Each structure stands twice: as C-alpha cells, then as structure tokens.
Amino acid sequence: MAKNKAELLQGTLDMLILKALSLGELHGYGIIQRIRQLSDEMLNVEQGSLYPALYRIEQKGWVSSRWDVHETGREAKFYKLTRTGRKQLETEEASWDRLVLAIAKIRQAT
Amino acid sequence: MAKNKAELLQGTLDMLILKALSLGELHGYGIIQRIRQLSDEMLNVEQGSLYPALYRIEQKGWVSSRWDVHETGREAKFYKLTRTGRKQLETEEASWDRLVLAIAKIRQAT
C-alpha cells in the first residue's frame, strides 16, 4: 500500500499463481508474465517472490511440476494445477471476496 | 487467506484504522470494536496488532493522541485523524481500489 508501484499484498500471491495456472500449464517465468499481462501491467510479481512461493505451493500439493522443453527449444519447469490446487483456488477466491466485501462495508460507513 | 476466520491482509490495517478514525475521535479499544462492528463481525483486529500499528501511525503523523476520561469514567488514550492522515487514507483507499480492480481483471480471465 501507499506506494503507487504495482505491489502485492501478502496472501494474494498464492491465489494469483493458482489462478494463472488454472488457465493452463505454465512455467515459472510465464506465470509472472501472465499475471502482469492479465492485470494490465498493474501487478508485477518478482522472481524472488515467485519461486519460493511455487516451492511452498508445490509442497502443499496444490501444483505439480516437471521439467520439459518448450517450443522455443528452451528447458523450463512446468507447473500444473492439481485437483487439490483447484479446490484451494476456490477457497482463496471466496476468502478474497469476503475480505473485499468486509472492507467495502467499512468504507461505506459514514 | 485460506482460513475462514476473519483475517487481515498485511497492508490493510492502516487503512482500516484511519477509516475508523475518520468517523470520529476514538480510543484504541474502541477502534477494534468499530472495525468489527462495521464489517459485520468479519474483520477482527487483535490488540497485539492494533497498538503497535497505532504507534507506527502516530510516528508518521497520521494521527494524534491524548489521554482523556470518557463518559464511563475510565481513562483512555484518544486518537484523532490529522490532516495528513486524511490524505493518507485517500491514498490508501485508491491503492486498495487499484488492487481490487487488478485482481478482478485476472479473475475474470478465462
């Protein structure tokens, strides 16, 4: 908050990653690009944030990964949403909606 | 996130405190109650979060405080939004709106 650079709030990154992967298997670097692009450049995830988050998320079983070569001939680690991950995404989206609603209520108070 | 207890996201607390105080001078304990009440019990700020936050916010000049006795006869420290604090609230609300918008964009992607 308080800066006008695209900043994340703690706790939203997992949801964004899961959402990005819900649109299809992707490698780490691609996740960053997809998030940036989908948010109209408003959100920018740093590599130093993403990879630890991916590791954390994989440990929890929400995504699975495999090394592969993509069309450009380069190697990359591809991440895929698991069934648990999809459920988790729904949970996090619901939490997010609740939070947004709660804050909206407070904001409209006079 | 991920728990269904009322949880805060880092970065939102300052905004909530400032918003609560924008409705009128109030003491610490009252801020907690006001936030809980306005959010329909969805948001619950812990004392251990609030008081350090108030201290931080006062250092930044966004609120001023004074000890006083309220109608019940008890002493309490009353906090009041400063002019800078009011500006800060606007800034934070704008940031929040941007974030909500950005995440909404990502969420609606198919």
Added chain:
DNA sequence: TGGCATACTCAGACAATCTAGGCATCGAAG
C-alpha cells in the same frame, strides 16, 4: 561478440501481523 530476454535458484533483509503474555479498572453475578 555483446547484449537482452528468458529461465531458475538462493541468501538476507525487512515489515506487518499474530500469539501470548503482563498490568489495571469497573460492574455485575455469585
């Protein structure tokens, strides 16, 4: 050949919140 975008990883710093205590007062219930 150099530089840029791509791609992964790790170490360390930092900030904000939470847990879990401490202290004190007041009113109501037993």
Added chain:
DNA sequence: CTTCGATGCCTAGATTGTCTGAGTATGCCA
C-alpha cells in the same frame, strides 16, 4: 465480598511472506 468478564493499554517474540540483489545459464539477434 469476591470473582469474573469486559474494558483498556502495552510489550516481546515468533512467524510469515515478500522484496532486493546476487548468481548461473541458455537462446537469439544485431
């Protein structure tokens, strides 16, 4: 009258998540 919950303030420490900044490596293009 004493105990207990609600009110009210404060602090220490742990935890967590994100960031900065660094390193490594590949492929492409000028």
